[in-house]
Amino acid sequence: MTPLLSIASVSKEFSVGRRKVLALSEVSFDVAQGECLAIVGESGSGKSTIANLILGLYAPSGGSLSFKGEALPAKRSLRHRRAIQLVQQNPLSSLNPRRSIGASLRLALDVHAIGERSERNRRVGELLEEVGLPAGFASRSPAALSGGQRQRVAIARALACQSELVVLDEPTSALDVLVQARVLHLLEALRRKRGLTYIFITHDLSVVRNIADRVAVFEKGRLMEIAGTQAIFANPQHPYTRRLIGAVPVVGRDELALRDRILEQENGNA
Ligand code: ADP
């Protein structure tokens, strides 16, 4: 079956003054319709760069991207902008503080001409309810919401235009553990209900275990390893992946044993 998203030999170079920074180096992977692919790696490994390339916010320096077998040009059509949406770590940076939440959601519906005009305000209320917020929140400003509620609004906006692929860049990293668990639960329920595909970027491997079908591990702009979540945790192939897993706070005897084995190996090799 044609993958939903295909990334072929994609590189991205930035110029910083006279210096060149290679943020991504010949990265290739596919994302299947309906899956949740986690992208993990330390800070600076290129995770947000890949998100920006998928969103069309950056053009690749080399390689190509395709969506449903169709080349994704650097300048995106409205259709592709609608199909591929972003949820960022800090929703305050993407929600206009002067606009009510309802107005922000309504704008997304207007831009993409979703539904009849006269229906759109009702649709805003339905979207809020779909992400577990009261429809009455439409009149509130983003500043009047908690971090978790704001992230729910950002998710509602990403879903407003009937997107197919949602890139989530550290969507729960700014939230405390309990709120994080609830938002992850919501994301999982939405994925099933709407048949969405997620690219879930995080540095938090305990989140990965809860939500991802597969994991792609990045280090310094390179894709080191990509495999099923179970396989990555049970049998990490790359030393970098082993180090990452060794650094996760673990629970349960098997996981502790795995961590100890990894640490032993690391120490043995040092
Ligand atoms: P991550 O999200 O994994 O922390 P990034 O994708 O943000 O990593 O960054 C990868 C590398 O690219 C880093 O070395 C970063 O400094 C560099 N980089 C990212 N964006 C830019 C930019 N707009 N201009 C210059 N360098 C950048």
Ligand code: MG
């Ligand atoms: Mg980042």
